[in-house]
Amino acid sequence: MKSQQLTDVVTEHGEGPVYCSRWAGPRWVDMMAGDILELAPDGTVSRHHVGSVAAVIRPRADGGHLIAGERGLLLSGDDALDAPLQALPEIWSDDSVRLNEGGCDPDGNFYVGSMAYDGRVGGGKLYRFGPDHEPSIFLDHVTVSNGLDWSPDGTLAYYNDTHTGRTDVFDWSSATGLTSRRPFVTITADGGPDGLTVDAEGGVWVALFGGSAVHRYDPDGRLDAVIELPVSQVTAVVFAGQDLDRLVITTSRQGMGDSAEPLAGALFEADPGIRGRAVLPYAG
Numbered sequence: 668m669k670s671q672q673l674t675d676v677v678t679e680h681g682e683g684p685v686y687c688s689r690w691a692g693p694r695w696v697d698m699m700a701g702d703i704l705e706l707a708p709d710g711t712v713s714r715h716h717v718g719s720v721a722a723v724i725r726p727r728a729d730g731g732h733l734i735a736g737e738r739g740l741l742l743s744g745d746d747a748l749d750a751p752l753q754a755l756p757e758i759w760s761d762d763s764v765r766l767n768e769g770g771c772d773p774d775g776n777f778y779v780g781s782m783a784y785d786g787r788v789g790g791g792k793l794y795r796f797g798p799d800h801e802p803s804i805f806l807d808h809v810t811v812s813n814g815l816d817w818s819p820d821g822t823l824a825y826y827n828d829t830h831t832g833r834t835d836v837f838d839w840s841s842a843t844g845l846t847s848r849r850p851f852v853t854i855t856a857d858g859g860p861d862g863l864t865v866d867a868e869g870g871v872w873v874a875l876f877g878g879s880a881v882h883r884y885d886p887d888g889r890l891d892a893v894i895e896l897p898v899s900q901v902t903a904v905v906f907a908g909q910d911l912d913r914l915v916i917t918t919s920r921q922g923m924g925d926s927a928e929p930l931a932g933a934l935f936e937a938d939p940g941i942r943g944r945a946v947l948p949y950a951g
Contacts, residue, residue, distance in 0.1 A: 684916070823837065
């Protein structure tokens with residue numbers, strides 16, 4: 668399956684695409700530039716600077732959005748890309764660690780991982796924020812927390828700690844939260860598992876950082892589709908559009924020279940022939 672280029676090269680480290688029907692189009696982050704971006708229907712890209720790091724953006728259930736910054740959350744009650752933001756207290760003070768990726772569960776709790784700037788093994792944690800905005804540590808000693816999404820029936824959650832080379836799966840319920848972590852698939856192709864999303868049929872789409880591809884695994888963990896990209900550092904995926912039938916893919920040129928992979932940092936899309944699901948919003 669082939670991909671198509673949607674934008675010019677607009678990010679150094681594009682990550683975390685997300686779509687909400689209240690917005691003009693999909694949004695994503697230029698993580699280390701501290702910017703959030705939005706693609707309008709006419710192809711125009713808008714961007715807004717929010718801090719030293721913009722790790723994740725997610726819609727809030729009652730309007731507005733949540734952004735994970737370097738060491739804490741930023742909240743807006745307005746859907747505009749450049750809406751004013753309220754900074755919540757930082758989770759920690761150690762400037763060698765930053766937030767990375769995350770997602771919301773069916774009850775609207777927000778999970779977000781941290782990682783060390785130097786990528787040291789076990790240097791991060793996975794945090795959970797309830798609607799009261801208070802953080803708690805869910806997983807300790809993680810390295811690079813990435814993609815987190817739930818199955819269509821809400822009973823399973825899929826998660827990547829890129830360093831492990833696996834996509835893992837948890838059981839989930841409102842009563843117990845995430846339990847029984849176990850391997851779902853081990854990535855045997857080139858590249859490490861980065862962002863992921865789950866489609867309406869329960870298939871798990873995994874971006875391969877360093878692998879020039881997105882893989883779809885069926886609910887039993889069998890590889891059944893591959894999207895090829897003309898760049899190696901594929902970072903994350905989301906279903907977008909009114910019918911949630913377009914797969915939007917972010918890419919990165921972080922660490923590359925100016926002449927390497929001229930399309931790296933552009934936004935891409937594919938027509939997967941399967942619909943996605945609305946991104947779960949934050950209840951806080």
